[in-house]
Amino acid sequence: MATKKKKEAVPTGGHTPISSLSKEAAEATTPKVSVSRPPSEGKDPKTPKAREDGSEGVKGFKLKVTETVMAESFKAPSTSKLRDIGEASFGPPPPRAETVHGPDNRVKITNTSVYPWRVHASLLITAADGSGWIGTGWFIGPHTLMTAGHVVYIKNSGVPGRDGWVRSIDVMPGRNGSALPYGKVTSKNFRTVTGWANTGDENFDYGAIIIPTNLGNTTGWFGFGVYSDAVLTASVGNISGYPGDKPSGTQWYDAHRIASVNARKVYYDIDTFGGQSGSGVYRIIDGGRFGVAIHAYGGATTNSGTRIVTPVFNNMVAWKA
Secondary structure (H helix, E strand, O other): OEEOOOOOOOOOOOOOEEEOOOHHHHHHHOOOOOOOOOOOOOOOOOOOOEOOOOOEOOOOOOOOOOOOOOOOOOEOOOOOOOEEOHHHHHOOOOOOOOOOOOOOOOEEEOOOOOOOHHHEEEEEEEOOOOOEEEEEEEEEEOOEEEEOHHHHEEOOOOOOOOOEEOOEEEEEEOOEOOEOOOOOEEEOEEEEEHHHHOOOOHHHOOEEEEOOOOOHHHHOOOEEOOOOHHHHHOOEEEEEEOOOOOOOOOEEEEEEEEEEEOOOEEEEOOOOOOOOOOOEEEEEEOOEEEEEEEEEEEOOOOEEEEEOOHHHHHHHHHHHO
8 A cells, every 4th residue: 555645636537448468368368257156246145244333343343253264275475574565656655654543443354264354365466577565455256356556557666677567466365364265366467547557646546456267256246336425425434455564464454434535536544554555445235345445545644545436437347247
């Protein structure tokens, strides 16, 4: 996750999608969606109940949730010495931890092998120059994860050979430290938009990872939607991901009411840290989880994500097909 100042200007273009692969190569490496699949709106028969205030019922978050024992058939690669992918484009953050405001309210998720936690994936990113970084993504379909644009496409690093599409990303859903309950899948098939790739404009900082399997049929995924200013500012935002200031590969969650919105961004006082670039900002509606933004930036008083407005929504629909 990056730390940047708000931009007042609101752009009108830049949502033209681009791919890391040619159209033919992308089609050849994108699996066809199987008939058997979980509900597209992120519901699951064993989904733990959310709280009435719109947050998850998490142990340590004022409510208890049953902990399950996961299989440890797969071991995760070491990411303990890797930095947040946001630093590749924006440089190191200021000395103070601007993205945890006051007391750290994040809660560790220990039952990561169950829904909704298995929808979130720890990302091990290899840039074009071979350097390694960490980030977060979340499933929106059988073979598609949303993430920040700067996770898949590095801008203005100042390092020769680093800018542009990353070389590969290892996707590890529901990771819990060294344990990978759903294994690991490597992707070289990415999406973002011209507004990010051409100018590095934070208003267009979103992208997608297309994996070569339908692993999302096993993990499930979140829905997503376009919501009015009034609905968003009356909603609780939820974020879970893989921050770099916690033990390597552990998932952490926090929730808070959305503070404000503008035409392209959503702002919230939800505690996050570098490594959570690309996490989903989601609402809970009638037991379903619906993304409203893609988390990307830290700030002195609020953190922020790229708002899912109609052009973003349309790209997400196309990318999950």
